[in-house]
Amino acid sequence: MEKKASEIRQWVRKNRGKAVTLLQRLVQEKSVSGKESSAQAIVIEVCRELGLEIDIWEPESKVLKGNENFVSTRENFFDSPNVVARWKGVGGGRSLILNxxxxxxxxxxxxxxDCDPFEGKIENGKVYGRGTTDMKGGNVAMLIALEALQATGVQLKGDVVFQSVIEEESGGAGTLAAILRGYKADAVLIPEPTNMKIFPKQQGSMWFRLKVKGKSAHGGTRYEGVSAIEKSISVIDRLRILEEDRNKRVKDPLYAKIPIPLPINLGKIEGGNWPSSVPDLVTLEGRIGVGPEETIDEVQEEMKQVLSRLKETDSWFAEHPVDLEWYGARWIPGGIEEEHPFVQTIKKNYKEVTQKEAILEASPWGTDGGLFTSIGKIPTVVFGPGSTEVAHHPNEYISIENMLDCAEIIALTLMDWCEKAK
Amino acid sequence: MEKKASEIRQWVRKNRGKAVTLLQRLVQEKSVSGKESSAQAIVIEVCRELGLEIDIWEPESKVLKGNENFVSTRENFFDSPNVVARWKGVGGGRSLILNxxxxxxxxxxxxxxDCDPFEGKIENGKVYGRGTTDMKGGNVAMLIALEALQATGVQLKGDVVFQSVIEEESGGAGTLAAILRGYKADAVLIPEPTNMKIFPKQQGSMWFRLKVKGKSAHGGTRYEGVSAIEKSISVIDRLRILEEDRNKRVKDPLYAKIPIPLPINLGKIEGGNWPSSVPDLVTLEGRIGVGPEETIDEVQEEMKQVLSRLKETDSWFAEHPVDLEWYGARWIPGGIEEEHPFVQTIKKNYKEVTQKEAILEASPWGTDGGLFTSIGKIPTVVFGPGSTEVAHHPNEYISIENMLDCAEIIALTLMDWCEKAK
Structure with missing residues (x-):
């Protein structure tokens, strides 16, 4: 086994250029929601070369809408195919989904x-661009792991089910569609950007939309109106207090090192339509984290209560309550115990490859992991090469070394979990 | 003269229905910026019936752009005609522009x-709809005044120059075009909604755009970013203090009863593009009042200084200063003394018609009056029937009685100022 690990390491390092080129090609396809197909075409090409059984389909809204966990801002998924590719094992081993x-x-x-976000510039051992960290680098690590095993002559007993899904950033319609299509396994690995930490527990999160009302007036006599912008500031302040209160309650040691374990982020604001009119409506859109032990319903109720109490300090809100809508994306929380054998397998291989002890934490964001644990009832671990700090940022990048280390760790984990047949 | 005043009163009251129908027709044409021509067609029809000399033209951008007081968000004024109609006097009297x-x-x-904003609903002696108060009601008062004089057989010595202009709400390109086309007179009356108060002085105002910067991050690790929404709150707070400071300096007794003589209104906010990303840019748009004794330059400099001092309490602004842009509309301030004979004429006729003492104040908003006093060098008074409280509001309305009282006052003022020939 150690010899095989060493062969894999050599193969991965020798094919560094191949891995980087694949990542660059994926980054160059701007696969924002609704425009995933050209990036998926590259994934399909690689899966074909690996000889996998490929399933390509556009998730059907009518199938998804029947499931209570379906959330999406889209009406349909035309031109947004999911890709699932199976590497059939010889039988007798545990299966694994790589998602x-x-x-x-x-x-x-x-x-x-500082660079073109869709070029894939290489500098100082990093590839830069939107999606490098979140999470095309992780996708490359999985594909390189599979190729490394094949290239070094490994055959597995259990099946490996590689999934390249759409819509994670909007709430997981792609993964839900894969689960509803019947894809199962004994465990799931998702190489989202954990900065090589192991996340056995995933925070859920969901999007909300607040409508804060004012009363229009001429800007020159603004004292005759009520500014929805000023009222929004009260709402924003109150959400900040809610965030503090919620985070004081978090005791899970997996969150000990995270400054704000369950953040409330306001991502979008829009209001008013004329510089010299008092704005009568401001819309705020954001996301709130849901702790691994919380439910979606509990958190929705808590925010509802907090907003309804705004009237206690400002009577305006008694007659003009803030509208709260849960819309768009939602990631349900989930998790497994640190002692779970799949967690332990990854932990062992992390040490094998990096010579360091793995760090276990809980994720600061939602992933499709919640769908796998809650709906699919499959133990799931999130562990990947990207850096959380740069996900969704300008100048997003990934360390090539981390990506290759991760590929090795995935390859070794596959040999352990699915069992090496030869 | 008193007999004529009484005849005019009777004619105006008998033609209440005609005045209301004209206002309704004007309200039913949604003459927002760029869509004024169908409302102007009604104005032209009335001016033809009155036998006035009519001048209709689309203001030319290339002419306007040569003037330093030109501001507009529009590239051109195609399909947005100005209308000027002259009622020629027999000679020997002072002339008046009705704008x-x-x-x-x-x-x-x-x-x-509560009603269709473009229907013109009548209820409890009021006509409801966008523009009733600001300022189609005032326009009707002027046209009815002219018709009342003609119908009661009055001929004036001086010319009356009726102007129905475009673009006042965006900074006065219509009135500027009329001034540059050579229209002059010995005084100007603008029946903007002063709630029947006489405004010898007009506040100026101008629009600004602020760009407040943040640093993008994933919402789940929002502590790694800097929210442009949070930074905007600091900017908004600072503008509130600037507004307070500026208003403490206002000593003019004409402003004594106005809660905020020189308001800073934030009319529009927009920022961020994804609920679960930290927003890296918020744009704020607003208007700031310019006191009758202030200059545009002084006020611009004061706001610039205040924004540059944000860094003293938050180092973020040292490296990421707020961008300040003066864009779109601008109304220059202006005014004449309370003792001016034109002010006194209106004051006298206000008492004649209403049996009450006139109230003199300074306007809380900019009008085209600033252009007339500063560029045209023509003494200007703003006095009209609309109610300031409902201008730019939902459920905007005008009192029909006020509109008719104003028509009478204008008619009597024309007889005084331009001098009755017969």
Whole structure:
């Protein structure tokens, strides 16, 4: 086994250029929600070369809408195929799903980037670009792991089910579609950007939309109106207190080193339509984290209560309550115990490859892991090469070394978990 | 003269229905910026019936751009005609410009209206709809005043120059175009909604745009980013203090009863593009009042200084200063002394018609009056029937009685100022 590990290491290092080129090609396809197909075409090409059994389909809204966990801002998924590719084992071993999402968030303000976000520039051992860390680098690590095993003559007993899914950034419609299509396994690995930490527990999260009302007036006599922008500041302040209160309750040691374990992020604000009118409506959109031991319902109820108490300090809100809507994306929380054998397998192989002890934490964001644990009832671990700090940022990058280390760790984990037949 | 005043009163009251129908027709044409022509067509029809000399033209950008007071968000004024109609006097009297704008601000959120904003509903002696107060009611008062004089057989010595201009709500390109086309007179009356108060002085105002910067991050690790929404709150707070400081300096007794003489209004906010990303940019748009004794330059400099001092309490602003842009509309301040004979004429006729003492104040908003006093060097008074409280509001309305009282006052003022020939 150690000899095989060493062969794999050599193969992976020798094929560094191949891995980087694959990542660059994936980054060059701007696979934001609704535009995933050209990046998926590259994934399909690689899976074909690996001789996998490939299943390509556009998730069907009518199938998804029947499931209570379905959330999406999209009406349909035309031109947004899911790709699942099976490497059939010889039988008798445990199976593993390797799951990664192909969609990326928008690049934000172009001016904040020092390079073209869709070029894939290489500098100082890093590849830069939108999606490098979140999570095309992880996807490359999985594909390189499979190729390394094949190239070094490994055959597995259990099946490996590689999934390149759409819509993770909007709430997991792609992974839900794969689960509903019947894909199962004995465990799931998702190489989201954990900075090589092992996340046995995943925070859930969901999007909300707040409508804060004001009363319109001429800007010159603004004292006759009520500014929805000023009222929004009260709402934002109150959400900050809610965030503090919620985080004081977090005792899980897996969150000990995270500054704000369950963040409330306000991502979008929009209100008013004329510089010299008092704005009568401001819309705020954001996301709130849901702890691994919390339920979606509990957290929704808590925010509802907090907003309803705004009227206690400002009577405006008694007659003009803030509208709260849960819309768009939602990632349900999930997790398994640290002692679970799959967690232990990854931990062991992390040490084998890096010569360091693995760090276990809980994720600060939602992933498709919640769907696998809650709906699919499959133990899931999130562990990947990207760096959390740069996900969704300008100048997003991934360390090539981390990506290759991760590929090795995945290859070794596959040999352990699915069992090496030869 | 008193007999004539009484005849005019009778004619105006008998033609109440005609005045209301004209206002309704004008309200039914949604003459927001760029869509004024169908409302102007009604104005032209009335001016033809009155036998006035009519001048209709689309202001030319290339002419306007040569003037330092030109501001507009528009590239051109195609399909947005100005209308000027002269009632030639027999000679020997002072002339008067009657100026009103035909453009209206957008209706805002439809849901906040209890009626169709473009229907012209009548209820309890009021006509409801966008533009009733600001300022189609004032325009009707002027046209009815002219008709009343003609119908009662009055001929004036001086010319009356009726102007129905575009673009007042965006900074006065219509009135500037009329001034540059050579229209002059010995005084100007603008029946903007002063709630029947006489405004010898007009506040100026101008629009600004602020860009507040943040640093993008994944919402789940929002502590790694800097929220442009949170930074905007600091900016908004600072502008509130600036507003307080500026208003403490206002000593003019004409402003004594106005809660905030020189308001800073934030009318629009927009930032961020993804609920679960930390927003890296928020854009704020607003207007700031310019006191009758202030200059545009002084006020711009003061805001610039205040924004540059944000870094003293938050080092973020040292490296990421707020961008300040003066864009779109600008109304220059202006005014004449309370003792001016034109002010006194209106004051006298206000008492004649209403049996009450006139109230003199300074306007809380900019009008085209600043252009007339500063560029045209013509003494200007703003006095009109609309109610300031409802301008730019949902459920905007005008009192029909006020509109008719104003028509009478204008008619009597024309007889005094331009001198009755017969």
């Amino acid at each position: 990664g999402h192909i969609d990326v968030v928008p690049e934000g303000e172009r001016i904040q980037w | 009103g704008h035909i453009d209206v601000v957008p209706e805002g959120e439809r849901i906040q209206w």
